[in-house]
Amino acid sequence: MFQIQDQSLRPLATAHLAQTMSLLVLSNQDLREEILHEISSNPALEIVDESVCPSCHRPLRSPGPCPACSAARSQDEPIVFLSPRESFAPGRSRSSEDGLADQEPAAPEDLSLSVLRQLAADIRPEDRKLAVYILSSLDDNGFLQDPPVMLARLTRSPMEQVTRVLDLISHTDPPGLATSGPRDALLVQLDLIQQEEPENLIIGYARQIILTLFSELGKKDYETISRKLKISLQKVRTAVQFIHDNLNPYPASAYWGSGRQAIAADPNIYHTPDILISHNPVDPEGALVVEIFAPIYGWLRVNPLFRKAAASAEDSKSDAWGKHLDRANLFVKCMQQRNNTMRQLMEILVGKQRNFILRGDRELSPMTRAAIAEEIGVHESTISRAVSSKSVALPDGRIIPLSRFFDRSLSVRDRIKDIVRKETKPYTDEQIVELLRKQNISIARRTVAKYRSIEGILPARLRHKKAPAAARV
DNA sequence: CTATGGCACGGATT
């Protein structure tokens, strides 16, 4: 049974399809780059700084689901909407297929690790996960892309905790790490120095300069600084010299020569997710709320003025303009298509896997991409692309790859973990097979072994002693 | 002899 592909007549159709596909695979970070590139090379495109409900296209005042649309929705269905969003952590944060937050990273000695190590003594255990998350979402310069509130929201941590952890991180070794930019980094470093030399007056000047006249500092406009702060030029120069000698506006690069790719990608840790699933704030038992983050803030559209201008342009120009216009139209259409696909996908996914999302791995019911594809009437490769390299934040704060929803063995693996966790004496693989059979799961003995190794569970022989809670490091 | 891990095959999925 096929769905209608009514665009096959138009010449645009194939290009349209092709481009939609290529956009669909992209994660938000990558998509953002793509969009920015497109905009900068095509005058017909513009971003309007206003949210529009993706389904009814009404302007959306407050962030959140469109009141008009979600009201009409039945209670059980998840509320899915596109969420406007400022920038995402850039950098090569490729989400590899099997990244788990709780997996042992086979990590090289990188900046985040070294910080984590220093932190180890001071940090509260419950802050650890958050610290890891923050460190992994820093950009190449060691700065925070997202404002702290966003972090709090994404990780579902109280704001108070986020500030606490941020404070801790920014004051350890490469000082000024995890601040919002060079300015804050400098200030933090200044604080640290001041603690050691409380009576050094230069520090006071330096702080004032950074605090109030940062851009002038950048421009080396010392005269203005001197005038505005009513400090002698001489002192300004001393202070600037002090800043240069003792502070580093890019904390990440201090320790890592090149600075680039220093922190960035540990494929085992997910960065800012593409999708956020939360409880309904009004009714925690009710429909889940799914936000699909937009890669840019505002909405992309063809500039109406450009369209008008192109229509009435003289021949010499209208050709080039027409091309731009076509391209812009195509691009916008593709974006809509992409959003639409993502939205439908998430609706189905969240609808079917509610238990998995709320109760954990064990509840994942097996699905295939193909089945979803049929349900919404697209080619299975479309779903495949939509799922790949996307990550989603669950209500409990875990960030998992979207592809996890299609992991056929996840539920069984979780059950095995559970069996092993509860065992008093080590079960052999064969016995585990039996136990699983009682839960209506029949798999081969060999497969149990395989899952065990995936989960890092030792063979029964070596499991003699129970070592609870040793899994996490 | 038993419990496991390695290799490889075939079918399902992407």
Added chain:
DNA sequence: AATCCGTGCCATAG
């Protein structure tokens, strides 16, 4: 067409 996954068979370690 390429890849992934469950499984069977067999060698090996205990």
